[in-house]
Amino acid sequence: MKLLILALLPLLASSLTTPFKAELKKTAEQLIRPGYGLLACDESTGTVGARLEGIGVENTYENRATWRELLFTTPNLNKHISGCILFEETLFQDGAVSGKPHVTVLNENGIVPGIKVDMGLKPLIGGGPGETWCSGLDGLFERATDYYKQGARFAKWRTAVRIDTAQGLPTNLAVEEAAHGLARYARICQEAGLVPIVEPEVLIDGTHSIEETAKVQERFITLVYQKMEASGCYLEGTLLKPSMTVSGVDCPNKPKPAEIAQMTVQTLQRCIPPAMPGVTFLSGGISEEDASIYLNEINKIDRKGPWALTFSFSRAQQSSCIKVWGGKKENVEAAQKQLLARTQANSEASKGAYVPGSQPSDEESLYVKDYVY
């Protein structure tokens, strides 16, 4: 009886009133269990359209359903992938070939469906050049409730800041707005039963050094956690999706993977409370192989931070796959094998056990300037 009361104490102690508290913690832990990470395929209609058109496929509802079905029906995907992040259309969509709801396919394979809930970046009036704010709070609770009913169990909201030290970017306005939006989103989602993945991206566009990235991340992520506390978020039922700590893509000094790993772990250890169960890194334009190598180096470091350090890659898992598919039915199996190769690489990397080059990839850098989700 005494142990039961003790077990319940943490549940009583927060301001969080949602009945979903225990479920949130369980889902978060399930998503970051050892050897697992996320497949992010929540590209908006326009963005996924650009990818389809890149391989000569027309951006239609049916083609988008075909492409996503290819991903979700990949055999053995559930050996590496614990959850998939979907776009709203996809959450309510059926596979073009089987006619089966994507959500059903995922659930049958033990992969948790997640949902992107932000409504995109908009220009930040009063901010610095090119700065943005992330929209989507209006009506979020109602949408989140609908998404939960449809089968989603986690959510994602991606906000971004850019570094340009000479111009004073990111401005305090941009950082405050970004952190505020994330904290409000997180609290609302928890109230509706969705584990919020909190994504404070620091864009790699620019010439800034790895040290400048670290400094901006420390400022940004620390503020995010203070605002989450002020919003009454239940940290044990959240995840974080940060950038790895890298230099700007046009920085003349290219740090080696070991340095990237050390700076990333150092930055995270300075910012992230131990109560938060896991970090699912974004790739943000880093190539497939580089993303796996960096994740691997990160996990080789002896760290004090108890959180899982794993992946939530979109481009860095899909890029070669979509090229192998090329829109042709006869290539589906090969494309799925290519996807599985990268998810396996990342699964191994999350354990510090990946051998660089042991899984195939297109070597081209995925960095696209001013990428729009």
Place this chain on the structure above:
Amino acid sequence: MSSNPTLAIGGLPANLDADILLELKETADKLCSPGKGFLAADESAGPWLRAGHSEAKKVPDNAENRAAYRSVCFTTPGLSANISGVILHTETLYQENADGVALVDLIKGQGMIPGIKLDKGYAKDKGLAGTKIGPLGHQETFCRGIDDLQKRAADAYARGARFAKWRNVLQIDPAQGLPSDLAIQEACTNLARYAAICQSERLVPIVEPEIVPNGNHDIFACAAATERVLAAQFKALSDANVYLEGCVLKPNMVKNGLEGPQATSEEIATLTVQALKRTVPPAVPGIFFLSGEMPLDMDNEEAASINLSTMNAMFPNLPWHLSFSFGKALQKTTIVTWAKGVNAGDDVAATNAAAQKALLNRSAANSQAVLGKYVAGSCASVGTDGNIVQAAGPY
């Protein structure tokens, strides 16, 4: 994690050279040695007045007696097995014992690190304008001492101190909205400013945002306040470019108010560790609890050791060293033993030896508590007999 000096600079405060950062980290790591904690010996007045014991208060409070008592403590044979650092008042930093030996040297000679209290306390009659009167009987406070801190920190380092301490005080009164946002902001930014200044003078700062237990609130009110304060504290430290790896935290445990429903040590342990896990980044090498005010019918020393031990036993894999920085909870029995001997005119050597034995025993008990192995009642204590309200006045 390897300590490559080149990488140590990256993402770090631009105003501190790599060699200062390394020294701060090394000092902090030594302070956080496994099984060790701090003796908080920085009381402004005679520490026996803080013991809250009828026998102790009879000893005259003068510089000579303070030096004599503290010399006894600092020369306790074997103390360094349990104590990594000793926090001193400025008076003590510059004091000598009866044989003309600097007390700082006694500490260093024993293998412990001297630290210095650098705050100048708060004025009870002049609190933050517009704030409410809390359970302490005065408004919310602000702490003095920043203006000449740079010089005092440098002087303390020159004299042998290697770490520092600064205590801000917050009160809980949920009905009145205490602690207020203003009080929290003031306390946290003040502590962050102090921490940055100390680090520039190579002193590892102990950051102490104490939320006092006075009041009739329950443990959950303390948990909420503690999480709110600590979240703000680490944001303030980040804003002030404080090097977390070279800094330690001295928080209150999460407990019920003095007049609130009494929580068990398991509940205290669970909610305290939960609050820390939700707010303290792993980069901080160590957390050293204050013992704080307790009800008169509670054995201060025993309760503190038991609570600390329960935490470490229940949660053995924490990312930070979880330890003690106790004043009265380390010294109560020591003080009473010494004071009784002094008041009775007993043989000085015998009194001192008995006092030292008491201090060694209680420090060993707390060392066991850091390892989660303290057995309640296994360390002799004067208990609660003779408890009186401790003397008021500056800490």
